Amino acid sequence: MAQEASSSTSSKTISLKTGDGEIFEIEASAAKQMKTVQRLIDDLGDDITIPLHNVFSKELPKIIEYYKKDITGEITKDFEAEFVKDLNDDEVKVLFLAANYLDANKLFEFLSQNIADRLESKSVEYVRKYFGVENDFTPEEESKLREERAWSFRGIKEDE
Amino acid sequence: MSSSTSQPQRSIPTEDRISILPDSILCRILSFLPTKLSATTSILSKRWKPLWLSLLHLDFDVQSFIDFNTFRHVVYSVMLSREVTLPIKSLRLKSCSEHVVNDINGFINAAMQRGIEYLDLEITTGKDFELTLTPNIFSCKTLTVLKLKNLTVNKILTQVHFPLLEILHLDKVRFSCYEDIFKFPLSSPILEDFSVNDLQLRPGGKFISEKFISETSKVKCLTNLVKASYSARQNIPLFLFTWAHILRIKLRCPHPFYKVHSLHNLTQLELTFFSNNMDNIWSGKWKWMLEVLQHSPKLQHLTIHQEIEKIKNIGISEAYWEDPQIVPQCLSSQLKTFLFRGCRGKNSELQFIEYIMQNSKVLRTMTIHSISSIDLNAKHQMLKKLAVWPRNYKLIFD
Numbered sequence: 001m002a003q004e005a006s007s008s009t010s011s012k013t014i015s016l017k018t019g020d021g022e023i024f025e026i027e028a029s030a031a032k033q034m035k036t037v038q039r040l041i042d043d044l045g046d047d048i049t050i051p052l053h054n055v056f057s058k059e060l061p062k063i064i065e066y067y068k069k070d071i072t073g074e075i076t077k078d079f080e081a082e083f084v085k086d087l088n089d090d091e092v093k094v095l096f097l098a099a100n101y102l103d104a105n106k107l108f109e110f111l112s113q114n115i116a117d118r119l120e121s122k123s124v125e126y127v128r129k130y131f132g133v134e135n136d137f138t139p140e141e142e143s144k145l146r147e148e149r150a151w152s153f154r155g156i157k158e159d160e
Numbered sequence: 161m162s163s164s165t166s167q168p169q170r171s172i173p174t175e176d177r178i179s180i181l182p183d184s185i186l187c188r189i190l191s192f193l194p195t196k197l198s199a200t201t202s203i204l205s206k207r208w209k210p211l212w213l214s215l216l217h218l219d220f221d222v223q224s225f226i227d228f229n230t231f232r233h234v235v236y237s238v239m240l241s242r243e244v245t246l247p248i249k250s251l252r253l254k255s256c257s258e259h260v261v262n263d264i265n266g267f268i269n270a271a272m273q274r275g276i277e278y279l280d281l282e283i284t285t286g287k288d289f290e291l292t293l294t295p296n297i298f299s300c301k302t303l304t305v306l307k308l309k310n311l312t313v314n315k316i317l318t319q320v321h322f323p324l325l326e327i328l329h330l331d332k333v334r335f336s337c338y339e340d341i342f343k344f345p346l347s348s349p350i351l352e353d354f355s356v357n358d359l360q361l362r363p364g365g366k367f368i369s370e371k372f373i374s375e376t377s378k379v380k381c382l383t384n385l386v387k388a389s390y391s392a393r394q395n396i397p398l399f400l401f402t403w404a405h406i407l408r409i410k411l412r413c414p415h416p417f418y419k420v421h422s423l424h425n426l427t428q429l430e431l432t433f434f435s436n437n438m439d440n441i442w443s444g445k446w447k448w449m450l451e452v453l454q455h456s457p458k459l460q461h462l463t464i465h466q467e468i469e470k471i472k473n474i475g476i477s478e479a480y481w482e483d484p485q486i487v488p489q490c491l492s493s494q495l496k497t498f499l500f501r502g503c504r505g506k507n508s509e510l511q512f513i514e515y516i517m518q519n520s521k522v523l524r525t526m527t528i529h530s531i532s533s534i535d536l537n538a539k540h541q542m543l544k545k546l547a548v549w550p551r552n553y554k555l556i557f558d
Contacts, residue, residue, distance in 0.1 A: 097177050100185060108188075116192035124203060131186070132179040133205045145203045151234050152199035154226065 014041065015049040022057040023049060030067035035103035055098045062095060066107050075106075084114050089130065092118065183211060191217040195238060196224050213242050216249040218271075222256050223284065231255070232263050239270055250278035257283045257290035257311075265294035275302050277324075282309040282331075289334040289360070298343075308333055312362070316340045320347040327353040334360035338368050338394060345382050345400050352386045354400070359392035373397060377421065391432075401426075410434055413468075414442030423456040427494075432465040445479045446512050450488065459490035466502035466531070481511040491519040501529040505542040517549050527556040 012028040016037065028046065031037045040050045052060070066083065069075050084092060092114055099108040119127055128135060137145070146153060190198045190212055198212040218238065225231040235253075248271045255264055264281070271279065279300075283291050291311040297303075298320040306322070309331040316337070322328075325348040335341055338361050345354060361367070377399035382388075385403045390396055391410035399421045401407050406428040411418075413435040423429075429452070433445065442448075453459065498516055503509055513528065528546060530539050543557050 093178065100181070112189045113192045115189050119189075120193065120197060124200060127201070128204055130178075131204070132173075133208060135204070136206050137203065142203055145209075149199055149202060151225065151230055152196050 012046065014046055016055075016060065017049045017051050018055055018057045018060050019053045020056050022060075024057075024060055024064060026064050026067065027071060029071045030064070033067050033070060033104055033106065034063075035105075037102060052102070054101045059091075059095050059098050063098060063102070063104065063107060067104070070106060080110055084111075089115075089118055093130065183207075183214070187211055187215055191215050194219045194221060194224065196220070196234070199238075213238075214246065216247055217252075217278075218248060218250065219252040221254040221284075223254065228256050228258065228260060232260055235263075235267055239267070246274070248274040248276050250280075251276055252278075252280040254282045254284050255291075257286035261291050264291060265296075268294055269296055272296060272300050272302075276300065277302055278305040279303060280305070280307040281311070282307075283311055288332070307331075312336070313340060316343055320344065322348040323350075325351055327351075329353075329355045329357075330359070331355075331357045332360065334362055336362045336365055338365060339372060342376055342397065342400075346376070346379060348382075350384050351382055352384050354382065354385060354387070355389040357389065357391050359390075359394070361394065367394060373399070374419075377419075408432075413445065418448065420448070420451045420455050423452070423459075425458065426456040427458050428461045429456065429459055430463040430465070432467060434467045441478060443479050446481055446508055449512065450484050453488035453490055454484070454486070457489040458494055460494050461497045462495060463499040464501070466500075466504070468502065468504070468531075478506055479508040481508040483515065487519045491516065492521050495520045495523055497525045497527075498523065499527045499529075502531045503528050503542070504531050505534060505538050510542070510545055513546065514549060517551060520553075523551075523553045525554045525556065526551075527558070529558040 013025045014028055014031045014037070016024050016026060018024070031041060037050055037052075044050065055063075062083075066075075069079060087095070092111060096108070096111040096115060099111055119130065122130075127133075135142070186208075190201060195212070195215075195218050198215060201212055202209045220231065220235055222228055222231045225234065251267070251271045253264065253267065257264075268279070268281070279297075281293075288310055289312045292314055293308065293311050295314070295316065295318055297306075298316060298318055301321065301323055303322055304324050305327040306325060307327070307329040309329075310333075312334045314336050320343040322344070328344060328348060328351060330341075330344070333356075341356070341359065345351060348354075373395065377397070382400055383403050385401065385405075387406045388401050388404045389408040390401075393412050396409060396411055396418065398418055401409075402421050402423065403425055404423070405425045407423070407426060408430040410432040411434065413433050431449075431452075433442075435442070449464075453462075495516075498520070500509075500513060503513075513526075516523075517526065528542075530542060534542075546555065546557060
């Protein structure tokens with residue numbers, strides 16, 4: 001597959017420490033895909049364990065799994081479908097936030113699409129909860145808006 | 161930092177972490193939703209109200225609206241509600257063709273004026289080919305992806321230039337003048353993914369001449385091509401795919417002998433030979449197939465489909481087989497998988513398969529699917545013949 005420009009890092013592994021104190025190893029070429037990690041490596045050196053305060057041991061293994069496949073060029077639609085199949089909406093959200101924190105663009109794009117797919121069939125109230133949005137409209141303001149956008153609400157699942 | 165504890169201490173709950181994300185991140189998620197749906201987020205809260213209108217991606221499907229009048233009204237009003245200087249990076253339109261031809265071209269023009277990069281236009285209902293595409297599209301220099309389905313391209317009178325186009329998919333597109341199809345690849349210097357499916361020619365439209373093909377083939381084009389797919393009833397311009405790595409072609413048999421050009425990057429090839437009752441047998445088919453192999457030194461994966469309906473004059477004439485003088489280089493050093501679907505058990509077919517078996521030095525898997533209408537006895541005979549040849553790879557027979 002793609003040839004690494006710096007041959008010295010191609011077989012090196014980097015140690016990552018999660019917010020709850022667990023240590024995981026990843027290939028240096030996978031670390032390159034997570035810009036936050038790469039920046040920390042550039043600042044601290046690649047022999048030091050890189051601390052990731054906002055990523056925890058529950059989600060980091062999944063992220064490592066994704067990028068393991070990415071560096072061998074094996075990410076397919078089937079793999080991606082399998083990857084999110086058993087995750088619930090909250091687990092995907094946690095991964096999404098982690099991908100954002102790590103500046104891991106490919107995973108971030110994929111998870112954005114997946115979240116959009118999941119929310120397509122959900123009610124407005126569910127989406128509010130999911131994004132932690134407080135409704136600051138008055139009931140009158142909200143119903144006026146709903147009327148203006150009636151065309152978009154036709155066919156949308158209503159709240160209970 | 162905090163010493164390892166038994167419970168993961170997340171200092172901030174995820175809901176708050178999402179709500180403090182900047183608008184641009186939230187918009188990333190919204191951009192994957194059809195516009196009709198992203199519009200519903202306007203009632204989530206005051207902060208969310210304007211977000212959907214700041215999206216650079218628009219996606220409308222006429223079938224999600226109660227009628228085309230509403231659809232047309234909505235697309236116009238969204239275009240007008242958006243900040244007028246805001247670019248439109250991507251437009252996906254699935255429309256009907258009845259009554260809205262001018263409107264569709266109007267939307268495309270509006271998008272072109274706002275720097276459109278990704279355009280996907282599909283006519284899903286109404287009469288086929290009713291929409292004639294605006295010729296303004298041919299001078300849209302910002303396009304990186306162009307996908308068109310079920311519409312007509314009238315004779316192109318202007319210059320075509322797509323300096324940034326990387327992906328071009330033409331599905332069930334009808335051309336008035338067949339030569340115009342070549343204007344697309346010839347004016348897309350960095351094209352990587354080129355797909356033509358079910359190409360149509362307007363009744364009475366001019367076919368291309370051999371002379372035109374041979375003149376055009378002298379021009380170096382599509383040097384960045386990675387993936388290509390082509391299916392049409394007319395002459396297939398093989399010279400377009402010289403640089404392709406992955407190629408899928410559906411050819412109608414019989415065919416005049418296609419000049420085979422070099423396919424020096426080709427690693428994956430999928431060929432479908434298609435013919436129906438009225439066509440004669442293409443007697444030079446396997447000779448042509450070998451010529452293709454000769455020109456594909458890096459070929460690793462070969463798939464052949466035969467979609468041949470029951471032929472009336474069975475047994476009278478068949479394709480002939482002749483061992484080539486030189487073994488194609490790809491067989492000696494590259495070919496790893498070979499799949500043959502629709503095998504009828506004819507002599508020439510078995511001789512071709514045997515030739516591959518005998519000369520492939522690095523073959524790992526060979527899969528032969530016999531045609532579904534074959535009778536069990538003939539199938540059994542075929543399996544006996546195939547199984548007897550010595551091999552050091554996996555053979556799958558169906």
